[in-house]
Amino acid sequence: MRTHPRCRTVNRGLLCLVAIVGWSPAAWCGQVASPPAVENVTVDTGAPSHPFPHFWEQMFGSGRAVLSLRESYRKDLGEVKAATGFRYVRFHGILNDDVGVYDEDEHGRPVYNFSYVDQIYDGLLARGIRPFVEISFMPKRLAAQPDIIPMWYRPFVSPPKSYAKWDDLIRHFAAHLVERYGVNEVAQWYFEVWNEPNIAFWTGSPRDTTYYEFYDHTARTLKSVSPRLRVGGPSTAAAGWVPTFIDHVVKENVPADFISTHGYADDTVENLFHTHADIPMDQRVCRAAAKVHAEIANSARPNLPLMWTEWNVPSFGPLQARDSVYVGPALASDIRQCDGLLNMMSFWTFDDVFEEDGVVKEPFYGGFGLIAAGGIKKPSFNAFALLHRLGDLRIANPSENVLVTQRKDGALVLAAWNLVDPDQKGELRTIRFQFRGLAPSSRALISRLDDQHGNTQGAYVAMGKPRYPTVNQIQELNRAAALPPPTPTSIEHDSLRLEIPADGLAIVEILR
Numbered sequence: 001m002r003t004h005p006r007c008r009t010v011n012r013g014l015l016c017l018v019a020i021v022g023w024s025p026a027a028w029c030g031q032v033a034s035p036p037a038v039e040n041v042t043v044d045t046g047a048p049s050h051p052f053p054h055f056w057e058q059m060f061g062s063g064r065a066v067l068s069l070r071e072s073y074r075k076d077l078g079e080v081k082a083a084t085g086f087r088y089v090r091f092h093g094i095l096n097d098d099v100g101v102y103d104e105d106e107h108g109r110p111v112y113n114f115s116y117v118d119q120i121y122d123g124l125l126a127r128g129i130r131p132f133v134e135i136s137f138m139p140k141r142l143a144a145q146p147d148i149i150p151m152w153y154r155p156f157v158s159p160p161k162s163y164a165k166w167d168d169l170i171r172h173f174a175a176h177l178v179e180r181y182g183v184n185e186v187a188q189w190y191f192e193v194w195n196e197p198n199i200a201f202w203t204g205s206p207r208d209t210t211y212y213e214f215y216d217h218t219a220r221t222l223k224s225v226s227p228r229l230r231v232g233g234p235s236t237a238a239a240g241w242v243p244t245f246i247d248h249v250v251k252e253n254v255p256a257d258f259i260s261t262h263g264y265a266d267d268t269v270e271n272l273f274h275t276h277a278d279i280p281m282d283q284r285v286c287r288a289a290a291k292v293h294a295e296i297a298n299s300a301r302p303n304l305p306l307m308w309t310e311w312n313v314p315s316f317g318p319l320q321a322r323d324s325v326y327v328g329p330a331l332a333s334d335i336r337q338c339d340g341l342l343n344m345m346s347f348w349t350f351d352d353v354f355e356e357d358g359v360v361k362e363p364f365y366g367g368f369g370l371i372a373a374g375g376i377k378k379p380s381f382n383a384f385a386l387l388h389r390l391g392d393l394r395i396a397n398p399s400e401n402v403l404v405t406q407r408k409d410g411a412l413v414l415a416a417w418n419l420v421d422p423d424q425k426g427e428l429r430t431i432r433f434q435f436r437g438l439a440p441s442s443r444a445l446i447s448r449l450d451d452q453h454g455n456t457q458g459a460y461v462a463m464g465k466p467r468y469p470t471v472n473q474i475q476e477l478n479r480a481a482a483l484p485p486p487t488p489t490s491i492e493h494d495s496l497r498l499e500i501p502a503d504g505l506a507i508v509e510i511l512r
Contacts, residue, residue, distance in 0.1 A: 042435075055338070068124065096155055142161060152357060178226055230258065239288040246301050313330040325457070326503045330419060381481070416431055
């Protein structure tokens with residue numbers, strides 16, 4: 001039998017897996033196929049519920065501090081703010097030499113300059129975003145050794161040559177912020193001491209004890225400016241050092257208002273858990289969060305908030321999954337798994353105005369951000385925008401592929417997804433929702449992110465992958481990124497059938 005020519009495609013699900021409620025892709029493609037198995041999910045609106053703060057969209061990471069002065073950065077910041085309502089941004093390098101904070105005169109006396117700091121923080125606050133201040137990296141003139149991390153902008157990662165000078169820098173920095181913005185404002189910020197001191201971002205030896213000394217100086221100096229300033233750490237890679245850090249601050253009576261650490265889906269199991277267990281990548285972030293959550297709960301400071309200040313879904317290397325619709329179901333799955341384990345997660349990053357590996361060479365290269373170079377919204381942008389619609393009350397449901405929530409306006413909002421690793425072949429998922437407690441004649445609005453909805457990466461490939469898209473091409477790509485209006489759908493006999501292609505995400509809103 002000859003296949004319909006529009007079904008000949010290398011893109012999984014392209015055209016043949018357009019999922020419309022009640023529509024059969026196999027029949028349209030002229031194929032003889034068994035109907036897909038149906039997953040039955042009961043949604044009981046009277047089931048137990050709990051508060052569901054949007055912990056996954058309260059904070060984002062970004063490229064280093066000085067990049068926030070660029071028009072492209074600020075435009076993208078506004079776009080993500082409008083889509084998610086996020087409140088904090090975290091970046092490296094507020095003390096880097098390119099920000100110009102610290103220098104010394106010919107006699108070795110400190111010279112401070114907060115001009116760029118003011119422009120950086122003014123720009124954030126003007127857009128409704130507060131800084132999650134990562135105190136890094138070491139100014140060159142203050143570094144004990146000329147140790148750098150081999151990123152493109154070559155930051156210094158040595159301990160300070162003088163703790164008296166370091167303390168004075170932190171005191172002047174914090175006092176300047178309080179004077180400029182007021183203590184009531186700055187008390188709503190967070191101050192995180194350094195970045196990933198358990199790996200090459202810190203060259204003190206031994207790493208842990210020299211970092212703890214550094215933390216002690218920094219935390220105590222910040223609190224000397226105002227006890228209301230919030231400070232924490234250890235800001236480690238791969239969920240490291242948390243028990244020993246808490247033991248240290250308790251023993252030495254050092255201020256610590258929160259715990260921060262990092263973990264990525266493609267971190268190794270050995271690094272995250274110190275085992276050789278078989279843990280799939282799509283479970284690693286939240287299982288690491290559960291580990292740290294338990295470490296805090298079992299410590300002498302069991303009520304410390306947990307801030308997961310860097311994370312992202314797996315990249316799958318050359319498959320560049322972070323540019324694809326895969327992010328939609330991967331994000332939804334992590335939200336489901338991580339609920340209740342932490343206070344905020346900071347997705348790394350909100351855009352690709354980012355230069356750790358050098359100047360971005362093309363829009364879609366597997367970068368971390370939600371917005372590609374040129375202001376092109378990726379599928380990941382749409383994933384966050386759709387999941388922003390979830391309510392702030394989560395209703396219990398055992399399905400591993402569904403979130404059931406309720407908004408303050410009374411709407412029932414469901415997220416349903418079909419997560420398939422990009423290196424695997426995926427199949428259409430069919431879900432039949434059976435509702436309990438809905439009002440008669442309820443109707444649903446269905447929004448989608450998949451190969452055919454909001455897939456900018458697919459549009460970019462179809463365009464021929466121009467390395468330097470023109471203004472018109474960028475506009476065309478963003479038209480492809482724009483999600484269509486939700487599709488109104490009837491709920492018959494308290495039942496709704498939903499078909500989701502591989503790596504598709506659907507949001508179902510049932511209005512009160």
